[in-house]
Amino acid sequence: MTQKHPPTDLKPYFLTIDDVQHEWNGVLDWPSFFGNENPVAVDIGCGRGLFLVTAGEANPDVNYLGIEIDFRQGRHGAKRLQRRRLNNVRVLGGDVFIALTKLIRPKSVAEVHVYFPDPWWKRKHRRRRVFTDHFVDLCAEVLQPGRLLHSWTDVEEYIGVIRSLMDHHPRFESLPDPDERPATHDMDYQTSYERKARKKGTTVHRGRWRFLG
Ligand SMILES: C[S@@+](CC[C@H](N)C(=O)[O-])C[C@H]1O[C@@H](n2cnc3c(N)ncnc32)[C@H](O)[C@@H]1O
Numbered sequence: 771m772t773q774k775h776p777p778t779d780l781k782p783y784f785l786t787i788d789d790v791q792h793e794w795n796g797v798l799d800w801p802s803f804f805g806n807e808n809p810v811a812v813d814i815g816c817g818r819g820l821f822l823v824t825a826g827e828a829n830p831d832v833n834y835l836g837i838e839i840d841f842r843q844g845r846h847g848a849k850r851l852q853r854r855r856l857n858n859v860r861v862l863g864g865d866v867f868i869a870l871t872k873l874i875r876p877k878s879v880a881e882v883h884v885y886f887p888d889p890w891w892k893r894k895h896r897r898r899r900v901f902t903d904h905f906v907d908l909c910a911e912v913l914q915p916g917r918l919l920h921s922w923t924d925v926e927e928y929i930g931v932i933r934s935l936m937d938h939h940p941r942f943e944s945l946p947d948p949d950e951r952p953a954t955h956d957m958d959y960q961t962s963y964e965r966k967a968r969k970k971g972t973t974v975h976r977g978r979w980r981f982l983g
Contacts (some may be wrong), residue, residue, distance in 0.1 A: 778849070780849065783851040783861060784845050785860065787865070808862055811832055812836075813836045814884045815838025817840075818846045819847020820960075820965075822834050823850050824960075833858040836859070836862065839866070845863070867905070870909070870911070878914070879914065882918075883920050885963065886924070887901055889928050904936075910942070913981040921936075921977050922976045937979075942979040943978070943981055
């Protein structure tokens with residue numbers, strides 16, 4: 771019988787919601803979690819972690835937490851962090867709705883990034899989408915006043931939904947969309963899904979909003 775290798779221990783780069791319950795008393799207290807007082811950005815549905823790696827390396831004075839429900843993807847991202855010893859970046863394996871309601875303190879987040887959220891094309895699956903009015907309300911709870919939420923997608927119908935939720939929310943104001951920047955090398959994209967979309971020639975819609983408080 772072949773024996774399965776136990777998963778590589780990726781702590782502290784990858785941890786689950788259960789780990790936070792047991793090891794951090796169920797609350798992400800950023801200064802003790804990251805070991806410093808730097809601002810914290812969250813990347814929701816971080817996938818394989820390209821954004822976390824590039825942003826974490828470019829901004830060592832910002833802490834990044836990726837939240838990813840698919841542990842295989844999240845662990846893949848965490849391996850990238852471990853190889854680079856990127857100590858300002860962590861991946862939390864679990865559902866963003868649990869993380870935002872139970873683990874992350876109100877007014878403790880300096881940036882929210884939501885790149886290429888799953889579109890769930892079939893109408894009967896639409897309620898699995900992350901971007902809903904409840905999600906926007908939860909982001910408004912955790913964001914610090916004056917800070918930004920960024921969301922990009924190549925799904926035209928979904929950006930319509932996102933814009934409508936964000937533009938009509940009384941606690942956010944819409945900012946001008948950022949411009950597309952030419953990529954200088956194969957990994958020079960914000961996320962893996964951005965790379966896929968641009969290589970296919972699909973339009974990427976980019977939105978950003980300021981939380982008014
Ligand atoms: C289309 S992928 C985009 C990945 C990455 N942001 C990118 O742009 O390359 C969407 C990701 O969101 C994750 N996801 C979906 N629902 C989630 C949830 N409720 N909580 C956390 N992650 C979620 C999926 O597992 C998937 O990895």
